[in-house]
Amino acid sequence: xxxxxxxxxxxxxxxxxxxxxxxxPISNHLYFYWYRQILGQKVEFLVxxxxxxxxxxxxxxxxxxxxxxxxxxxxxxxxxxxxxxxxAMYFCASEGSSGVQETQYFGPGTRLxxx
Amino acid sequence: DAKxxxxxxxxxxxxxxxHLPCNHSTISGTDYIHWYRxxxxxxxxxxxHGLTSNVNNRMAxxxxxxxxxxxxxxxxRATLRDAAVYYCILRYLxxxxxxxxxxxxxxxxxx
Numbered sequence: 001x002x003x004x005x006x007x008x009x010x011x012x013x014x015x016x017x018x019x020x021x022x023x024x025p026i027s028n029h030l031y032f033y034w035y036r037q038i039l040g041q042k043v044e045f046l047v048x049x050x051x052x053x054x055x056x057x058x059x060x061x062x063x064x065x066x067x068x069x070x071x072x073x074x075x076x077x078x079x080x081x082x083x084x085x086x087x088a089m090y091f092c093a094s095e096g097s098s099g100v101q102e103t104q105y106f107g108p109g110t111r112l113x114x115x
Numbered sequence: 116d117a118k119x120x121x122x123x124x125x126x127x128x129x130x131x132x133x134h135l136p137c138n139h140s141t142i143s144g145t146d147y148i149h150w151y152r153x154x155x156x157x158x159x160x161x162x163x164h165g166l167t168s169n170v171n172n173r174m175a176x177x178x179x180x181x182x183x184x185x186x187x188x189x190x191x192r193a194t195l196r197d198a199a200v201y202y203c204i205l206r207y208l209x210x211x212x213x214x215x216x217x218x219x220x221x222x223x224x225x226x
Contacts, residue, residue, distance in 0.1 A: 004158075031211050043159060043202075045213035056213060091158045095211060104214060106158030 002026040004107035006092050012113045016081050021110045023075045023092030031095040032075045033104065034067065036060070036088040043091065049075065082114045119203045124221040127193045135188040135220050137203030142183050145208040150177065150188045151216075152199040159202065159216070162188065198224045 005024045013019050025032050034046040047057040049067055066078045075094075079086055089111050093104040120138040127133040139148065149164040163170055163177045165186075170177040176189040190197055202219040206212060 033213060035214075035216075042218055043153070043214075043216040045215065048211075048213055050211070058213075093158075093214075097211060102211065103161040103164075104159075106160065109158050 002105075004092055004094055004105050006090075006107035006110050008110060009108065010111045010113075012115065013082055015084055015114055019079050019082055019112065021077045021079075021090050021092075021112070023077075023094075023107055024073055025075055025092065025094030026096075026105055027073070028096065029094035029105075030097040031055075031102075032067075032069070033093040033095070034077045035091045035093065035106075037091065037109075038085075038088045046077070046090075079112075082112075084114050087112055087114045119205060119217055121201070121203055121217065121220045123218065124223065126223045126225060127190075129195060129224055129226050130192050133190040133193045133197070133222065135190075135201050135203075135222065136185065137187070138185045139203070139205055140184045142205055146205040147208065148177065148179060148183075148186050149204045149206050149214070150175070151202045151204060151214070153202070153219070154196075154199045159214075162201070164206075193222075193224045195224050195226060198222055 007022045032049040035043050037043045045058050047061045048055045064080050068076050089109040091109045092107045095102045095104045147166050150162040151159045152162050153159045163175050165177045178187045200219040200221050202216050204214050
């Protein structure tokens with residue numbers, strides 16, 4: 001069965017450093033999402049992406065964040081200058097586009113720790 | 116976003132049925148009811164969804180109240196692998212929109 005993959009599984013970085021989290025969505029999907037989950041808290045939406053542009057973003061997704069689909073397969077989330085509060089699990093999800101109620105498929109996540 | 120209310124936690128014995136309730140009294144006519152679950156240390160996973168009629172798939176059944184203000188996810192025979200947080204989520208008709216997760220119900224399964 002097709003699956004969403006994410007790399008790295010774990011990332012430790014120093015505050016102020018840039019990180020790039022990578023995702024490979026399911027190949028024929030057209031909608032892509034990033035969510036995050038701070039330890040012990042809810043899964044929170046960050047951003048959705050369709051047709052090479054952001055379609056929706058939350059208040060969390062400020063100027064420090066950016067997303068890109070550089071090569072038609074990878075979908076990346078960049079945090080320019082990490083803060084301690086960016087420590088969380090980051091989940092990528094992808095979805096088809098039949099126009100009816102689709103299913104979002106989530107990756108296993110990247111655990112980001114900012115020191 | 117339309118709001119859902121779920122119990123914080125539930126417990127079940129292995130091999131017994133589990134009924135996970137969800138209240139969504141402000142649901143609109145264009146909202147679908149989705150259920151996802153999150154196993155420990157994993158990403159969320161789709162379980163089932165429906166609009167008005169009850170739905171069955173290989174994982175579970177979804178029973179939707181006639182007025183659509185509540186629904187129940189039914190696991191017919193709970194296994195230890197079903198221990199997870201279960202989320203009831205309302206999603207607008209057109210789909211391709213972000214999922215709004217609440218706190219969900221943490222299901223514990225006892226051997």
